[in-house]
Amino acid sequence: MKHIFSVLLFFVVFVSAKGQDVVSGDANNNGIVDHFDILNIGYAFGTVGPALMEHGEDGVFEIAVFWEEYFPDGLNYAFADTNGDGLVDWLDFISVFTYYGEEHMPVQPVGSDDGIPGVDIPLYFGAPQGGLPLTAGSQISVPVYLGTADIPVSELHGLALTLEFNSDFCASVDFEFDDSWLKLNSAFLFEAPQVINEDGSEGIGKMDLAMTHFGPDSTSSGYGQIGTMNIIIEDVLVGLLPVKDSIDVLFSVKEVLLLNGDPLAVPVVKDTLEVMVYHPEALVANSDDIPMETDVHIFPNPSSSSYRIYSNKPIEKIEVYGLLGNLISVRDLNGKETCMLDATSMQLKQGTYILIVYTGEEIIKKKVVYMSD
Numbered sequence: 001m002k003h004i005f006s007v008l009l010f011f012v013v014f015v016s017a018k019g020q021d022v023v024s025g026d027a028n029n030n031g032i033v034d035h036f037d038i039l040n041i042g043y044a045f046g047t048v049g050p051a052l053m054e055h056g057e058d059g060v061f062e063i064a065v066f067w068e069e070y071f072p073d074g075l076n077y078a079f080a081d082t083n084g085d086g087l088v089d090w091l092d093f094i095s096v097f098t099y100y101g102e103e104h105m106p107v108q109p110v111g112s113d114d115g116i117p118g119v120d121i122p123l124y125f126g127a128p129q130g131g132l133p134l135t136a137g138s139q140i141s142v143p144v145y146l147g148t149a150d151i152p153v154s155e156l157h158g159l160a161l162t163l164e165f166n167s168d169f170c171a172s173v174d175f176e177f178d179d180s181w182l183k184l185n186s187a188f189l190f191e192a193p194q195v196i197n198e199d200g201s202e203g204i205g206k207m208d209l210a211m212t213h214f215g216p217d218s219t220s221s222g223y224g225q226i227g228t229m230n231i232i233i234e235d236v237l238v239g240l241l242p243v244k245d246s247i248d249v250l251f252s253v254k255e256v257l258l259l260n261g262d263p264l265a266v267p268v269v270k271d272t273l274e275v276m277v278y279h280p281e282a283l284v285a286n287s288d289d290i291p292m293e294t295d296v297h298i299f300p301n302p303s304s305s306s307y308r309i310y311s312n313k314p315i316e317k318i319e320v321y322g323l324l325g326n327l328i329s330v331r332d333l334n335g336k337e338t339c340m341l342d343a344t345s346m347q348l349k350q351g352t353y354i355l356i357v358y359t360g361e362e363i364i365k366k367k368v369v370y371m372s373d
């Protein structure tokens with residue numbers, strides 16, 4: 001009886017497999033070839049299965065027999081063999097490069113859910129380092145972090161993310177992964193060609209990035225810096241920015257997929273960085289008003305638990321005020337460049353607060369929003 005059952009099961013699997021197409025590069029079968037596909041190939045890396053059948057169409061293969069293994073979402077491993085040769089390996093990564101951005105059916109969005117600040121793993125920027133204040137031709141580097149000591153990352157298998165920024169003001173943006181806790185010696189890195197002004201929308205630049213470990217047993221755990229974003233501001237700001245003016249340029253983590261060792265998507269809290277870019281003449285005209293040598297970044301903001309403060313200069317103290325000017329808390333930092341402010345211990349109520357950050361030379365004012373649970 002058991003024998004008959006397994007024959008029957010084989011027959012059902014075989015029959016239902018017929019006619020399913022694998023489109024080269026679309027390893028998660030969501031309709032588009034992009035950086036998220038890297039993660040499925042990385043997880044299934046080294047797996048062998050029945051080769052796929054050549055199709056009449058270029059870059060399309062038909063599954064003759066399903067493979068033994070399935071991803072947790074029910075997708076068969078045959079989809080990770082995006083060149084159809086019966087092995088998941090480097091050639092399948094190359095298929096992603098070759099067919100990058102191609103769509104072949106309505107695209108199903110993939111990615112981690114938006115996390116809850118203070119609960120889920122944060123992906124966030126540190127304070128920009130380098131040529132501040134920013135103007136034509138300035139260069140800065142911005143550290144990018146994943147996880148904190150309180151909310152570390154456990155068994156990361158792969159990470160894919162999209163950074164979005166105002167490309168009108170950026171001559172170049174690139175990203176380098178860091179070889180710290182990510183253990184890059186056993187991982188594959190991927191940076192897609194930058195897509196500028198996608199869909200004709202003015203001035204939106206996108207950078208797709210991915211890293212993955214190989215095979216289901218390799219992961220990394222930890223927290224802290226995972227890389228650096230290097231930004232060069234346009235040489236010529238004429239026509240982009242009125243003379244003597246300035247503008248906030250935003251860098252946002254738009255989409256993220258963080259896979260753990262299962263491999264399941266883990267919620268992530270995403271960050272946006274604002275940097276002020278000045279017209280060169282604005283710096284001359286208002287030099288008294290714009291010391292701006294110091295850059296302070298706060299994450300998460302809004303928050304329902306605590307705020308991490310980053311500065312590129314040593315901080316003496318931070319004062320927290322209510323909107324009516326009432327002093328709520330003072331924190332002495334004695335020259336540290338980062339600290340955590342806990343909303344609960346300051347007994348904040350839902351609302352907006354002002355942080356005054358004192359360095360040796362400057363006083364910087366920042367707004368934070370507290371959202372009680």
Ligand SMILES: [Ca+2]
Nearest residue numbers: 026030032037
């Ligand atoms: Ca895909």
Ligand SMILES: [Ca+2]
Nearest residue numbers: 081083085087
């Ligand atoms: Ca293959």
